[in-house]
Amino acid sequence: MSEDIKKHISIYRNVFIALLTLTICTVGASYLNFSYASIGLFIGLLIACVKGYLVASEFMHLNNEKRFIYGVLTLTVVFFFVLLLMPLLWDKNSVAHGNGAYENVSHEHSDEGHHHEGGH
Numbered sequence: 001m002s003e004d005i006k007k008h009i010s011i012y013r014n015v016f017i018a019l020l021t022l023t024i025c026t027v028g029a030s031y032l033n034f035s036y037a038s039i040g041l042f043i044g045l046l047i048a049c050v051k052g053y054l055v056a057s058e059f060m061h062l063n064n065e066k067r068f069i070y071g072v073l074t075l076t077v078v079f080f081f082v083l084l085l086m087p088l089l090w091d092k093n094s095v096a097h098g099n100g101a102y103e104n105v106s107h108e109h110s111d112e113g114h115h116h117e118g119g120h
Contacts, residue, residue: 015058022051045084 026047034040057063062073 011058015054018054019051022047022054 026044029040029043029047032040034043056073062069
């Protein structure tokens with residue numbers, strides 16, 4: 001076996017061990033009770049980002065790619081975090097929350113024309 005193949009096998013084995021260890025860390029972190037849910041979310045995403053980096057850099061061979069690939073990858077990460085933060089921003093806007101849009105809508109249940117007599 002050539003030295004180049006032995007080197008790649010060694011790298012893949014080390015990445016496998018790291019991914020296995022980080023998966024165990026993810027499972028272990030899921031059993032911990034954090035004082036805030038955002039801390040647990042941050043730790044879970046941090047472990048996932050490290051695992052994603054290992055897969056992308058070694059298995060997808062992005063560690064040797066050119067600048068354009070890194071730009072596209074960075075843009076993907078930025079949009080991922082924008083999408084991740086969108087639900088947090090929904091509570092901050094005023095659309096349909098106290099802006100008067102639904103104040104005149106009746107929320108009472110009306111049974112006019114819907115008489116349910118009998119067993120059907």
